[in-house]
Amino acid sequence: MTAPMAEEKARASAWFRELRDQIVAAFEGLEDSHHRGPLRDLAPGRFDVSETTRHSDDGSDAGGGLMSVMRDGRVFEKVGVNVSTVYGTLGAAAQQAMAARGVPGIAGDPRFWASGISLVAHMQNPHCPAVHMNTRMFWTPGAWWFGGGSDLNPCLEYAEDTAHFHATQEAHLAPHGADLYPRLKEWADEYFYIPHRKRARGVGGIFMDDRNSGDWEADFALTQDIGRAFLPAFVPLIEKRRPLPFGKPEREAQLVHRGLYAEYNLVYDRGTKFGLATGHDANAVLMSLPPLAKWV
Template identity: 40%
Template structure:
């Protein structure tokens, strides 16, 4: 990496742009299969400090109510505190950050919201070799949880990790459970998946192969979930519950999410940072659901950490 920093960054950039395009194409096919015609609009942008990105957003579709698949590659002249708290050795360094981040909010309450991102961070201390690491993962947030969907999701996460070591899935699954947790609600954001940061345990090429597997794995996992659920009938009460539960998603993203905080502190593009928020959401005062209902079971069972591959 040290001798080919520009070439290595370009390789990652090329993969990320291709991944963004493939994800959007596949999700547009799901929209079409559900009778919709909405497409991802392209918004290319530049950042005054350096770099820019390509935002692709689909809104008010028949299958997907709001979807953002965002590519960015930014230059940072001085790292903000969120980037250096765990890495004081790179305080005040210039850096580059590039990645693809996405959140897909389906319209049908039986299709979970999904999130994924893969990214590379490179700091350049003056007179020293670059410091780099990868990060990312994917996680699933159902409203009406389906065991088959959860197994599909976690089996894909498990399988893509296996070539890199038998300890990788359990570690990154646990990290995901720990990270996507709303402390003030004492509940998980969803049923988890994978999460990792500061990944440089292997050489650069192996770490790069891992994020390629994660990015491709998201697409392989989410499409069968759409196909099983996107045409299911739903009631107005189920739709109302979906909007209520989306409120938890918003709470996590604006209170805890590192990417949101980093974007705001680094002078990021606000539309891109907040694209993860759904168009429609609601909060209800002390909303309660009856014992034995699917709504009650979501919080009592599914929004607790589980070893899904052995318990379902």
């Protein structure tokens, strides 16, 4: 498949927006249905939605998206679900990074187009795990690829929750090949690792990047199934844990664990670096950071 791939870009961008709408509705539904347990007397949380914009170096329009953030709900302390479609010319540093990864054609034509969804949820109840999910499509005149995945970040781990999260992802990936889930799980374990702490950020999930099998339809279908796996993997865990009582020790553990999350996203995360380096809305890029965190 060669440039410009206008139809494929439009389909990918529309899918990320559709997935965003499904998740926003599901999360507001969790807020509405929380009638037992801590914070049930708060008003149900709702997403504040704002448009984001990106401008090129000369000030011209370079795309944008929607930033949807909920704060201080019954269930979610802070959750962001962002979608964007941006385009323009890669700067020198981004060109060098992609050339180092083997992306063809960057030196001769540094134009790019990228679309995706990015989600991070930090929960009120420490028994409820934090979670991250993103999927994206990237295009240059010389190549296209997909990337993304999701991973679970509990501060108080329940083995059965971890097992459910992974089993749901495995089931959604099974139609794409029996070997795929083990490979993407291993990739997530390697990617979501904090070298300076010598530990994982959470309990893992699935992750891929630079996915180009040569069959755009197959890779797009895989990316969609990664997105479709998210709600059934995550929502039952929240429904199970949100009624549990918690106190100061659990909150302390949560805040310390969030410190790990912040360290990873600011130091290592490729998406954070790309978003800031290419001039996207900084608030949208840093939406992943928790509202409160603590270091010991």
